[in-house]
Amino acid sequence: MNIFKAIGGTYNEVRLNPNVGTWSFLLHRLSGILLAFYLFMHLIVIATSPGNAGAFDSRLAAVQTRLFHLLEIGLVGVIFFHMLNGLRILVADFFYLTRQHQKLLWIVVIIFIIIMAYATAVMLPKVFHREVTEVAQIVGGLR
Amino acid sequence: MAYLKIFRYDPSGGVEPHFKRYELPPEKGMTILEALFWILENKDPSLAFRCSCREAVCGSCAVHINGEYRLACKTQVDPLGEEITIRPLTHLPIFKDLVVDMKPFFDQYEKIKPYLMPKEEPPESKEYFQSVKDRKKIDSLVDCILCGACYGSCPVAMGDPDYLGPHALLKALRFVQDTRDGAKTERLAIVATEHGVFRCHTIFNCQKVCPKDLDPTGAIAKLKMKSIGFKLKSMFGFARSAG
Numbered sequence A: 001m002n003i004f005k006a007i008g009g010t011y012n013e014v015r016l017n018p019n020v021g022t023w024s025f026l027l028h029r030l031s032g033i034l035l036a037f038y039l040f041m042h043l044i045v046i047a048t049s050p051g052n053a054g055a056f057d058s059r060l061a062a063v064q065t066r067l068f069h070l071l072e073i074g075l076v077g078v079i080f081f082h083m084l085n086g087l088r089i090l091v092a093d094f095f096y097l098t099r100q101h102q103k104l105l106w107i108v109v110i111i112f113i114i115i116m117a118y119a120t121a122v123m124l125p126k127v128f129h130r131e132v133t134e135v136a137q138i139v140g141g142l143r
Numbered sequence B: 001m002a003y004l005k006i007f008r009y010d011p012s013g014g015v016e017p018h019f020k021r022y023e024l025p026p027e028k029g030m031t032i033l034e035a036l037f038w039i040l041e042n043k044d045p046s047l048a049f050r051c052s053c054r055e056a057v058c059g060s061c062a063v064h065i066n067g068e069y070r071l072a073c074k075t076q077v078d079p080l081g082e083e084i085t086i087r088p089l090t091h092l093p094i095f096k097d098l099v100v101d102m103k104p105f106f107d108q109y110e111k112i113k114p115y116l117m118p119k120e121e122p123p124e125s126k127e128y129f130q131s132v133k134d135r136k137k138i139d140s141l142v143d144c145i146l147c148g149a150c151y152g153s154c155p156v157a158m159g160d161p162d163y164l165g166p167h168a169l170l171k172a173l174r175f176v177q178d179t180r181d182g183a184k185t186e187r188l189a190i191v192a193t194e195h196g197v198f199r200c201h202t203i204f205n206c207q208k209v210c211p212k213d214l215d216p217t218g219a220i221a222k223l224k225m226k227s228i229g230f231k232l233k234s235m236f237g238f239a240r241s242a243g
């Protein structure tokens, strides 16, 4: 199947089956592809970095930018969505909870929101080149 | 006033795929199937659709109605609002309008050997014995009417034409769980493949659309577990013929 046919077919599936099942499947697939892409890039960056410690550090420093810190929050989102939804499917399959899949999805959504709220609180300051403690001080000062 | 927007296509008659809109007479309790008949008789004798029992038993009239695969004879016009869109089942070649070629669907079904393969001869001039408790194990599974709604709704069937499909897998479990059957190992060998249970991505659409309120996703989940057991056993070389 060529890629255009696959994209067209997927669009059709989503259009004709507007259910939580289709959406969670689609997001699961997309997050899986993104993770595979990330892993690939990650390995390339590490594998092609120079041998000595200083050069390695400067290679890593290249990705310590605001944009990359912002993308890191996205990465956490993609990882946790893929992981939690994968667990939901495993639980449904292994414990015969297929009739409860919508409830399981709500549990996934709630856990996901909690994790993302925490991750954003910890990681967002980095986007603005500040430490969490600094932000805590500022917030404390405002009070 | 309700309008039916029906998918029209006639590959042999040179009619390109398009939607045609028909106005329906206001009639309380009218089903989609009755509406199709009304159009056939009063507006357009060239409209093609399938049906037989008209009471949700034969499974011939499954189509896609307003965002969901349903039986035309079991769906009323009224609750669907003013504009109702009807499409044929997906993942199957279209013969004409709403009529699709069910051959691939039944070919998959045939692959799972949908008939009893008993362990032994029945007792002299009697039927095979099955206790009430054992019969309960296949209770809902025998209700499948092979309408194809689940197959149409399954995104996996889009990507893999060789996928056995929710209908065939549900029926496979029906025979695997039948205590009179003696071919469990053979059946598991058929479904424990990459085009069988392991292709299922647990998307739940089949469960959502089944007009008989069956749970093909759950049936496949059960078969998955049995298939894992079967695979492990055959890997370590102690597969038994039946069990």
Ligand code: SF4
Pocket: B059, B143, B144, B145, B146, B147, B148, B149, B150, B151, B166, B167, B170, B209, B210, B211, B212, B213, B214, B216
């Ligand atoms: S499992 Fe349900 S949807 Fe699928 S063919 Fe049987 S009756 Fe139709």
Ligand code: FES
Pocket: B050, B051, B052, B053, B054, B055, B056, B057, B058, B059, B060, B061, B062, B071, B072, B073, B074
């Ligand atoms: S006509 Fe038989 S199921 Fe609808």
